[in-house]
Amino acid sequence: MRTQSFFDRQTTLVLSLLAAVAILVPSMNGLAAPGSALHLSDHLVPLLGKYVCFALLALSVDLIWGFCGILSLGHGAFFALGGYAMGMHLMRQIGPRGVYGDPILPDFMVFLNWKELPWFWHGFDSFPFAVLMVLLVPGALAFVFGWFAFRSRVTGVYLSIITQAMTFALMLAFFRNDMGLGGNNGLTDFKEILGFTVQAGSTRIVLFVLSVLALAGGYLLCRWVVGSTFGKVLVAVRDAESRTRFLGYRVEHYKLVVFTLSAMLAGIAGALYVPQVGIINPSEFAPAGSIEVVIWVAVGGRGTLAGPILGALLVNAGKTWFTAALPEFWLFALGGLFVFVTIFMPRGILGAVGDLWERSSQRFRSGRQPQPVTHAAE
Numbered sequence: 001m002r003t004q005s006f007f008d009r010q011t012t013l014v015l016s017l018l019a020a021v022a023i024l025v026p027s028m029n030g031l032a033a034p035g036s037a038l039h040l041s042d043h044l045v046p047l048l049g050k051y052v053c054f055a056l057l058a059l060s061v062d063l064i065w066g067f068c069g070i071l072s073l074g075h076g077a078f079f080a081l082g083g084y085a086m087g088m089h090l091m092r093q094i095g096p097r098g099v100y101g102d103p104i105l106p107d108f109m110v111f112l113n114w115k116e117l118p119w120f121w122h123g124f125d126s127f128p129f130a131v132l133m134v135l136l137v138p139g140a141l142a143f144v145f146g147w148f149a150f151r152s153r154v155t156g157v158y159l160s161i162i163t164q165a166m167t168f169a170l171m172l173a174f175f176r177n178d179m180g181l182g183g184n185n186g187l188t189d190f191k192e193i194l195g196f197t198v199q200a201g202s203t204r205i206v207l208f209v210l211s212v213l214a215l216a217g218g219y220l221l222c223r224w225v226v227g228s229t230f231g232k233v234l235v236a237v238r239d240a241e242s243r244t245r246f247l248g249y250r251v252e253h254y255k256l257v258v259f260t261l262s263a264m265l266a267g268i269a270g271a272l273y274v275p276q277v278g279i280i281n282p283s284e285f286a287p288a289g290s291i292e293v294v295i296w297v298a299v300g301g302r303g304t305l306a307g308p309i310l311g312a313l314l315v316n317a318g319k320t321w322f323t324a325a326l327p328e329f330w331l332f333a334l335g336g337l338f339v340f341v342t343i344f345m346p347r348g349i350l351g352a353v354g355d356l357w358e359r360s361s362q363r364f365r366s367g368r369q370p371q372p373v374t375h376a377a378e
Contacts, residue, residue: 011223014306015216022212026205042201046276049208051316053273056215058296058308060265063222065294066303067231068258069238071156073290074163075266077170078138080284082267084174085137087187087280088121089130090198094191107189108182118180127194134271135264142263143256150252150259155241164287171285186281193275204276211272215309218265222305225258234258295338301348310349 025048028040057079064070096103100110104117123129145166149159177183196203225231236244237251245251274280283289292315300311315337322330345352 010304010306011220014219014309018212018216018219022209025208029201029205042204045201045204045208047320049204049211049276050273051313052208052211052215053269053276054293054296054316055309055312056211056218056269056272057266058293058300058312059215059218059222059305060262060269061293062297062302062305062308063225063265064258064262065297066305066308067226067238068234068255069155069241070255070259071160071294072163072259072262073160073287073294074165074167075262075293076287076290077167077285078142078263078266079270079273080167080170080174080280080282081138081141082134082270083274083280083284084181084187084270085124085130085133085267086271086274087190088124088133088181089127090190090193090275091187092121092125093193094189097191098189106182106187108185109180112177114180121180131271134267138263138267138270139260142260146256146259150255153252164290167285167290168287171282171287174282174285182281184282186279186283187274188279188281190275190278198275198278207272207276211276214268214272218268219305219309221261221265225261226305230254230257292334295334297348299337299341299348301350301352304348304350307348307350314349 025040025045028038029042029045032039034041057075060078061072061075064072091106094106098107098110100107102110105114109117124133145163149162154162173179174181174186175184181187190198192198193203196206226234233244233249233254236249237254241251270280270284293312296311296315297308298311299315300309301307315334318333318337319330322333326333341348347355
């Protein structure tokens with residue numbers, strides 16, 4: 001089975017744009033004079049970093065939905081679990097600088113009269129351990145969930161409903177104070193990461209650049225997966241699952257691997273998101289958030305890899321403007337955008353642009369074809 005070239009035109013363009021962003025944003029923030037048109041204020045850097053994290057989350061959803069046909073309405077759960085893993089590490093770094101001055105227990109545990117640190121908090125004072133948990137916790141949940149769901153051949157809308165039920169159940173659990181994870185308030189008041197102040201402008205720049213690098217790495221990983229023989233089987237599962245199974249492929253194994261990989265990418269996005277926004281709470285598990293991610297993918301272009309990145313950036317930039325200018329109309333605008341894209345651009349923005357380019361190219365080529373020479377009758 002023939003595979004496509006790894007560094008095709010789209011991959012080169014995406015990596016070039018991400019490299020330009022990773023250079024321009026720090027330059028505009030640190031080198032441009034304040035007040036000039038080119039200056040990027042300090043509060044915009046973490047906002048852009050948040051958008052980049054959302055783009056990585058959208059990319060993880062496109063990997064399973066666009067190329068394997070698994071529509072997950074609960075991917076926000078893996079994003080939030082990665083965020084909580086990083087948040088627990090940042091809370092352990094506060095130490096005696098908290099409001100209550102306890103060197104071991106976070107402030108919310110002291111307030112709730114906890115006597116000792118819960119067992120699952122041990123080890124999070126180590127950054128490598130926290131990074132490992134960012135990958136393992138979402139990956140383990142996805143593996144266990146997928147093992148039962150895919151072996152039972154749960155597909156289509158039923159699988160989507162189950163994933164939504166999963167994230168809703170986690171949201172309810174994390175709201176409980178006895179979970180030992182901050183309850184309704186979640187984890188916040190972070191001080192430093194790897195010895196650097198979280199609120200410092202230089203730290204925010206580094207986190208932004210790391211987010212862009214993670215997005216580039218995630219894109220390359222997904223590009224390699226979908227361009228390989230494994231990716232071709234995923235597309236076959238998406239288009240004709242029964243026929244693929246009849247040909248002898250263990251469909252549930254392919255689904256399980258790509259679903260677990262997607263969850264780990266979402267966990268990385270959540271881990272990078274938390275130090276930039278300064279908080280993680282159970283609202284990140286809300287099913288509405290996972291549905292929004294699906295809208296980002298649909299708007300940008302499902303099954304294109306670059307489309308979800310574009311969709312996440314555009315929709316979230318629009319959300320920022322709408323919630324400031326017309327907050328009461330944002331949900332109507334989001335719903336209207338989804339309906340418009342579904343009816344008039346079923347392949348998303350990137351798909352529509354590609355179709356337009358292809359038609360223009362065909363028209364140009366047909367116009368340059370030589371016309372047959374006809375001779376007048378003698």
